[in-house]
Amino acid sequence: MTWSSPTVNHWTAAIDPVLSRALKAHDASIAEHCDRVASLAVLLGKAVGLPQHDLAVLTLSAHLHDIGKMEIPDAILRKAGPLDxxxxxxxxTHSVRGEEIILAHCDLSFRKEIATVVRHHHEHWNGGGYPDGLRTGAIPLLSRILSVIDSYDAMTSPRPYHRIRTHAAVLSTLDAERGVKHDPSILDAFLACRFK
Ligand SMILES: [Fe+2]
Incomplete structure (x- = not known):
């Protein structure tokens, strides 16, 4: 498997159209980040052997994982420098806001599963994340997968507050977060995938 393989994502058609359109209209760069994360997350999900239903939940969660940022004030969301x-x-608060938005407005039958993955996508393997400080296996598996891909895309995409890093530097940073931020077994599966 390579990350450059074309990803035909048949679950994309099932994405909640109202929420996805609202996110695109609010901030195209966040929506594009979510789309990239979804494409890579489904590949990693397949690499770790997720069943079809979980792949669907993972894909849809990835597409909506930052939707809570729609409720973050622009002065913070679009601040050019580091946040205080x-x-x-x-x-x-965006992960909990995302959970609430999905539960309130998403029409998909398994919205509760999606909302839970979104709530926990910033938990850390060592318990240092948010919102609940969950650790190790208490963090939902799909949130742990999403976290690795979210970090990867954040570091490989231009952001106002950091320079673009080389690919080798990004992989090195991810590897340094093994057992701290990321589940070691998920990280191993990610790093085992060939990059082009
Ligand atoms: Fe996030």
Missing amino acids: ATERAVMQ
């Missing part, structure tokens, strides 16, 4: 502690705390 207060701003960071507000930004970190």
Whole structure:
């Protein structure tokens, strides 16, 4: 498997059209990030042997994982420099806001599963993440997969507050987060995939 393989994602057609359109209209760059994360997450999900239903939940969760940022004030969401502690705390509410938005507005039958994955996509393997400080296997598996891909895309995409890193530097940073931020077995599966 290579990351450059074309990904025909038949679950994309099932994405909640209202929520996805709203996110695109609010911030195209966040929507594009979510789309890239979804494409890679389904590949990693297949690599770790997820069953079809879980692949669908993972894909849809990835497409909506940052939808809570629609409720973050522009002064924080679009700030060019690093966030201060207060701003960071507000930004970190986006995962719970995302869960609430999906539960309230998503029409998909398995929205509760999607909302749970979204709530926990910033938990860390060592318990240092948010919103609940879950650790190791208490973090939903799909959230752990999403976390690795989310980090990878964040580091390989241009952001106002950091320079683009080389691919080798990104993989090195991810590897350094083994057992700290990321599930070692998920990270191993990710790093075992061939890159072009
Ligand atoms: Fe996020």
